[in-house]
Amino acid sequence: MAGYVVNTKAEQKEMLESLGLNSLEDLYGVVPSKALLEELNIPEGKSELEVAQEMKKIAEKNVVFKHIFRGAGSYNHYIPSIVKSVTSKEEFLTSYTPYQAEISQGILQSIFEYQTQMCELTGLDVSNASIYDGASATAEAVFMVQERKRSDMLVVDTINPQVLETVKTYCESRNVNLVMVKSKDLSVDVDDLKEKLNDTVAGVVIQSPNYYGVIEDVEAVSCLAHEQGAKVILNTNPISLALLKNAKELACDICVAEGQPLGLPMSFGGPYLGIMTATQELMRKLPGRIVGQTVDANGDRAFVLTLQAREQHIRREKASSNVCSNEALCAMTASVYCAALGPDGLKQVASNCTSNAHYLAKELSKIDGFKLISDKEFFHEFLMSCPIKAEQLVSKLAEKGILAGEVIGEDILWCCTEMNNKAEMDYLVETIKEVL
Amino acid sequence: MKLLFELSKDNRRLNLIPPCDVEQVQLDERHLRKEKLNLPQLSEVDLSRHYTELAKQAHGVNDGFYPLGSCTMKYNPRIDEEVAAHPNFLGLHPTQPIETVQGALEVLYQSKQLLCEITGMDDMSFQPAAGAHGEYAGLLLIRKYHQARNDEERVNIIVPDSAHGTNPASATMAGFKVINVPSNSEGGVDIEELKKVVGKDTAGLMLTNPNTLGLFDPNILEITEIIHEAGGLCYYDGANMNAIMGRVRPGDMGFDCIHLNLHKTFATPHGGGGPGSGPVGCKDFLKDFLPKPTVEKDSNGYHFETPKDSMGQVRSYYGNFDVVVKALTYIKSLGKEGIKEASGNAVLNANYMMNKLKKYYDVAYDQICMHEFVLTLEGLKHETGVSAMDIAKGLLDYGIHPPTMYFPLIVHEALMLEPTETESKETLDEACDVFIELHKMAHENPEHLHTAPHKCLIARPNEVDAARNPILRYVFKND
Numbered sequence: 032m033a034g035y036v037v038n039t040k041a042e043q044k045e046m047l048e049s050l051g052l053n054s055l056e057d058l059y060g061v062v063p064s065k066a067l068l069e070e071l072n073i074p075e076g077k078s079e080l081e082v083a084q085e086m087k088k089i090a091e092k093n094v095v096f097k098h099i100f101r102g103a104g105s106y107n108h109y110i111p112s113i114v115k116s117v118t119s120k121e122e123f124l125t126s127y128t129p130y131q132a133e134i135s136q137g138i139l140q141s142i143f144e145y146q147t148q149m150c151e152l153t154g155l156d157v158s159n160a161s162i163y164d165g166a167s168a169t170a171e172a173v174f175m176v177q178e179r180k181r182s183d184m185l186v187v188d189t190i191n192p193q194v195l196e197t198v199k200t201y202c203e204s205r206n207v208n209l210v211m212v213k214s215k216d217l218s219v220d221v222d223d224l225k226e227k228l229n230d231t232v233a234g235v236v237i238q239s240p241n242y243y244g245v246i247e248d249v250e251a252v253s254c255l256a257h258e259q260g261a262k263v264i265l266n267t268n269p270i271s272l273a274l275l276k277n278a279k280e281l282a283c284d285i286c287v288a289e290g291q292p293l294g295l296p297m298s299f300g301g302p303y304l305g306i307m308t309a310t311q312e313l314m315r316k317l318p319g320r321i322v323g324q325t326v327d328a329n330g331d332r333a334f335v336l337t338l339q340a341r342e343q344h345i346r347r348e349k350a351s352s353n354v355c356s357n358e359a360l361c362a363m364t365a366s367v368y369c370a371a372l373g374p375d376g377l378k379q380v381a382s383n384c385t386s387n388a389h390y391l392a393k394e395l396s397k398i399d400g401f402k403l404i405s406d407k408e409f410f411h412e413f414l415m416s417c418p419i420k421a422e423q424l425v426s427k428l429a430e431k432g433i434l435a436g437e438v439i440g441e442d443i444l445w446c447c448t449e450m451n452n453k454a455e456m457d458y459l460v461e462t463i464k465e466v467l
Numbered sequence: 468m469k470l471l472f473e474l475s476k477d478n479r480r481l482n483l484i485p486p487c488d489v490e491q492v493q494l495d496e497r498h499l500r501k502e503k504l505n506l507p508q509l510s511e512v513d514l515s516r517h518y519t520e521l522a523k524q525a526h527g528v529n530d531g532f533y534p535l536g537s538c539t540m541k542y543n544p545r546i547d548e549e550v551a552a553h554p555n556f557l558g559l560h561p562t563q564p565i566e567t568v569q570g571a572l573e574v575l576y577q578s579k580q581l582l583c584e585i586t587g588m589d590d591m592s593f594q595p596a597a598g599a600h601g602e603y604a605g606l607l608l609i610r611k612y613h614q615a616r617n618d619e620e621r622v623n624i625i626v627p628d629s630a631h632g633t634n635p636a637s638a639t640m641a642g643f644k645v646i647n648v649p650s651n652s653e654g655g656v657d658i659e660e661l662k663k664v665v666g667k668d669t670a671g672l673m674l675t676n677p678n679t680l681g682l683f684d685p686n687i688l689e690i691t692e693i694i695h696e697a698g699g700l701c702y703y704d705g706a707n708m709n710a711i712m713g714r715v716r717p718g719d720m721g722f723d724c725i726h727l728n729l730h731k732t733f734a735t736p737h738g739g740g741g742p743g744s745g746p747v748g749c750k751d752f753l754k755d756f757l758p759k760p761t762v763e764k765d766s767n768g769y770h771f772e773t774p775k776d777s778m779g780q781v782r783s784y785y786g787n788f789d790v791v792v793k794a795l796t797y798i799k800s801l802g803k804e805g806i807k808e809a810s811g812n813a814v815l816n817a818n819y820m821m822n823k824l825k826k827y828y829d830v831a832y833d834q835i836c837m838h839e840f841v842l843t844l845e846g847l848k849h850e851t852g853v854s855a856m857d858i859a860k861g862l863l864d865y866g867i868h869p870p871t872m873y874f875p876l877i878v879h880e881a882l883m884l885e886p887t888e889t890e891s892k893e894t895l896d897e898a899c900d901v902f903i904e905l906h907k908m909a910h911e912n913p914e915h916l917h918t919a920p921h922k923c924l925i926a927r928p929n930e931v932d933a934a935r936n937p938i939l940r941y942v943f944k945n946d
Contacts, residue, residue: 034805035542035734036812037891043812046819046892050835055811058818058835059714061683066719073584076802079546086550086796092570095558104783105561111483113511117518125527125543127535128740130871132930133863133923136468137524138739144471147940151505157939160740163596166783174640193783200758200779204607204642246498276500289783299571300561300784301596302742314937320740325933328918328926337933343599343636344874348645353636356597356730360738370471370514373480374504383487390489408495429564437562453488 034076096434098455100391102412102446103242103437104165104191105300106292108270108380109450111371114294118364128320128356132335139334142322142359145366152272152369153286154279155308160320161362162305162354165289166194169236169266170201171352172285172307175316176262177207181233185261187212187219187252189241194266198236207233217243217405217414221251228255234262234284240271243444244388244412245405253282262313269293269306269365271410273374274381278308285309294368295361304361315341318352320359380449384411387447387456394460395445398467404442412446414439419467427466433459468520468924472941475507505943524924525739526868532890532898534820536839536871536883537631537679539709539731541813544800547734547793556792561784565770572769575762575785578746578795585798585806586705586725587718588748593786594758598706599633600781601726601745602673604758606641607778608724608749609671609700611756615776621670621699627656629680629875631706634673643670650877654832655684658693665697675704676720677711677837679875679883681817691721700724700753708732709887710814710838713807724749733794744790760785812888813838816895820886823899827906831878839885842870843878853909853916855880860927861908863920865901 038046047053059067077085099107118124122137129135129142146158162168173184184202186195188211202209212235213223219237228235235256239247253263265283270292278286290304291297309317315338323337343350372380388411395401400418417424421438428435436445447456509517526533533540550556559571579591595601606624613621624638625646635645646664651657656674672694677683684690691701703722709732717725729735730743737743749757756778760771762785801809814837821830821840831841844855859869859882871883886895908916920926 034801034809035544035889036805036808037889037894038812038815042892043815046815050818050822055808055815058811058814058837059683059711061685061835062711062715063685063688066688066715068713068715068719071584071713071803071806073581073803073806074799076805077799079800082796082799083546083550085799086792087553089570089573090550090553090555092573093555093559094563094567095555096560096563096567099560101560101562103562107560109484111481113481113514117514119548120518120522121529122522122525122527123739124548124736125529126525126739127533127538127540127737127868129525130535131526131859131863131869132928133860133920133925134526134868135524135739136924137521140468140470140524141518141521141739143939143941147470147472148506150940154502157937163600163741164782167596167600167781191783193780196780197782200607200781201640203779204603204610204640206642246494272500273504274494274500275498277502280500280502296557296789297560298557299559299568299788301782301787302790303783303787314939321937321939323933324938325929327928331925333925333928335928335930335933337930337937337939340934342632344632346636347632348635348639350632350636350639353599353603353633353640354597355599355633356737356741356743358596358738358742359740360736361742363739366471367514367518370507370509371481371511372483372506373508374506375480375508376483377504377506379484379487382491383484385494386487386489386492389492408498426564429567434560434563449484449487452485456489 097432098459099434100445100447100459101434101436103444104193104289105297106448107297107450108292108448110294110296113371114364114367117367118360123360123363129336132333136334139322141363141366143324143334145362146322148366148369149306149308152269153308154277155286156311157314158308159317160322160359161357162307162319163358164303164305165287166197168287168305168307169194170198171318172264172287173198173201173207175285175313176234178233181231183208183210183232184234185210185212185227185232186236189214189218189243190238190266191242216407217245218247218407219252224252224255228259228261230259232259232261234264236264236266238266240268240410243414244409245407246275246410249281270381270384273377284313290361290365293365295364302358302361304358304365316351319354319357383449384447387451388413391445391447391456394456398464411448412444414442414444417443428462431462433462470941471507471517474509474513474517477508479508479510481511531866532894533868534870534884534886535868536885537706539885539887541734541887542889543734543736544797547796550796551789551792556789569768572762574792574795576764576769578791581798582727582746583748585712586748587716588725589751590754590757591746591748592758592761593744593746593791594781595726595745595747596782596787597741597743598726598728598745599637601747602633602637603640604747604781605702605724605726606637606643608753608756609702610641611776611778612700612753613670620668623668624670625664625672627674628877629678630673631679631704634704654680654682655686656690658686658689661690661693665693669697669699671700671702673702673704675707677707680832680841681836681839682832683837687720706731707838710810712810714810724753729790729794734797735790735793742787742790744787809888816886816888816890820884820895820899824902827903839883841878842882844880844882847909848880851909851913853913855882857916857919858905860919861905861916862901864922867898867901
């Protein structure tokens with residue numbers, strides 16, 4: 032029997048007979064014969080053993096680096112064992128969107144818990160149940176703040192290029208005029224922002240810690256934007272929020288983040304998690320699923336999908352977004368991660384990231400030709416010059432099992448997390464001296 | 468069930484991260500968070516038990532029959548999970564040097580080759596993260612195509628009234644105007660009405676075939692031709708691909724671009740609402756507009772390329788890569804005969820069930836269906852007062868996940884059933900018996916169904932109140 036079909040040939044025959052048919056082909060009588068396919072030109076099916084071996088062989092063609100000093104949008108953090116064991120439970124893994132609340136309280140409650148944690152982390156009032164990733168969440172946030180008389184969207188150019196590319200695509204499709212705000216010394220050029228802000232601007236997107244790791248002066252940006260009636264969208268790193276001012280303290284209207292650092296493996300770019308929270312005022316503009324608390328017919332606490340009047344299955348072409356499936360299991364992962372770490376644990380992760388990055392920056396600076404591009408304060412990434420061709424250094428280090436930082440022009444964007452201890456950072460520095 | 472926050476105890480914690488072994492850095496005070504961080508403080512056993520309890524209040528494919536129409540809740544093979552959990556997939560940074568990710572690129576390349584053959588397309592991008600995201604990318608292909616030809620007048624996307632809600636929503640997001648076209652009495656696209664709405668302003672048509680009534684449109688070749696003659700393109704919504712894979716291909720029906728739902732047709736798990744994967748595929752003449760980057764192969768191995776007139780990116784990196792690993796494992800397991808066997812049995816199971824149920828329930832369109840069928844309970848409701856919702860809730864007490872309710876919108880009191888090929892005749896027979904029993908109950912004791920379910924953790928929730936007075940987060944007592 033090929034694949035995972037359960038019925039035996041005899042049962043299939045019996046079932047076909049109950050329908051007055053002879054073969055499975057008879058079920059397709061309505062398909063125009065001209066369109067019918069003779070045979071797929073793909074290999075025959077294989078046993079589980081063969082497939083397992085074949086896929087293992089493919090996996091082994093990849094190299095997993097022992098020492099990782101690269102972030103730039105995807106981060107190497109420790110994933111607690113409990114996180115993996117919870118999220119591999121088949122009940123969570125194999126269920127659909129919780130449309131039927133009565134048998135889905137487990138899923139619904141976990142999303143409600145996730146929403147609460149994201150509100151706590153970001154400081155804002157409401158959270159949705161997730162978007163595809165940090166980039167698409169940012170793009171959806173841009174749509175949320177559109178107003179008839181405000182056609183421009185300002186984006187500070189210190190944003191992650193993956194996010195910018197996505198925002199560009201979305202803006203183009205809806206004819207939103209995207210205007211870049213320049214940076215100076217790897218952070219927003221406030222004068223340029225002032226110049227570009229006026230009453231046709233719907234919102235400003237700023238990333239902090241930004242793509243270069245620098246902590247931006249978001250409060251200044253919020254203040255200027257709000258004076259002109261524009262909304263502020265903060266794109267941030269969720270780990271940093273344990274240590275740094277949150278979106279509320281920075282007076283932002285929407286907070287979006289790539290949730291991957293919260294317990295999700297890097298897995299070559301996905302699946303990831305788009306975190307999105309907003310102020311109460313914007314609640315009904317949030318895209319995607321939202322879970323709310325209510326009571327059941329007996330008056331007991333219950334959770335349901337709510338505010339569905341925003342959504343595509345009700346509103347169709349007038350929906351706030353087309354989002355249907357999101358990243359529910361990734362949201363649960365982030366929620367278990369936050370619960371496992373707790374407030375002190377998450378703060379410790381954030382603080383170790385910062386301390387490690389600053390140690391590495393200090394040690395690298397001692398080598399000739401390595402110099403910080405900006406002396407602004409940074410979180411866990413920093414841009415540094417490189418005395419030889421950056422690409423060349425990266426390949427030399429790759430040979431030694433080290434994934435160096437992301438190459439940006441002639442410079443390298445280094446990243447440290449709690450995974451990198453002193454010995455490992457010293458090894459990196461020694462190895463660099465060796466290969467230069 | 469208590470919430471994580473209600474279980475929390477001050478100073479309870481896990482020992483997960485070692486202390487920092489370099490000098491602690493103090494960032495400038497003005498950057499630091501002042502607001503208290505209310506995350507739960509728990510032990511590992513607290514967490515383990517909490518989620519085990521939540522799991523008991525979830526219904527997955529592994530818990531029982533899940534005939535949720537249009538969602539293709541087929542069994543998710545374990546081997547796919549095992550393969551996708553290989554550290555050599557999970558541990559890859561997305562921008563690692565290309566020579567260190569040849570296996571990952573091979574996954575994307577092989578998947579593209581196989582899925583292009585299965586759909587009759589020429590190229591594919593895995594960037595979209597879900598079905599609706601794939602629709603969005605597909606519509607941007609259409610937009611880019613017309614723009615490249617300076618054919619900017621084409622602003623309309625035609626969508627049948629039976630379409631998934633995501634179709635019109637995606638069209639709006641992609642900057643198009645939605646034109647609805649009605650269905651004919653056989654449940655297919657009304658050809659005459661279609662002819663009336665096409666013209667110089669037609670950018671394209673979005674269609675799922677078989678459609679949301681579970682019916683294969685016999686006029687499909689004529690439909691796609693009408694659109695093409697008007698200068699529009701045809702977009703195939705792959706949500707219902709499970710009915711036809713290995714038997715008829717969107718590319719051979721006249722479609723120019725498609726999306727697939729790997730989390731439906733290709734057996735990757737839904738995870739309670741994602742992560743999915745919604746690759747967008749197209750014919751040769753559209754491939755220059757695909758999202759960037761795409762994977763190509765030459766004598767040096769695999770590499771990324773940016774299509775000439777790419778629409779750009781619709782998210783970061785290369786999509787939900789690890790979901791694609793699962794789908795590839797599945798396709799390799801099935802192979803060409805397995806794929807055909809799967810679609811054939813999905814259709815057989817649906818027809819077998821429909822045939823057994825139609826003695827009791829009205830079928831919206833009584834003809835051979837594809838992988839799913841729609842019941843209309845309008846008559847039953849009129850007769851007994853028992854609605855589609857009541858029957859759905861009644862099923863919960865028997866451990867069966869209800870069918871999709873009140874969809875498609877053109878059928879009143881609709882229940883849409885999709886059994887999939889991974890259910891046995893016994894399961895279908897048992898489910899039919901339950902449906903028949905509920906039918907009897909509707910006549911004998913309707914009140915029992917109005918108040919169903921009776922055996923779940925909660926009774927019916929007050930959804931109106933949830934929307935009117937939204938409580939979207941737990942509020943801490945000390946706040």
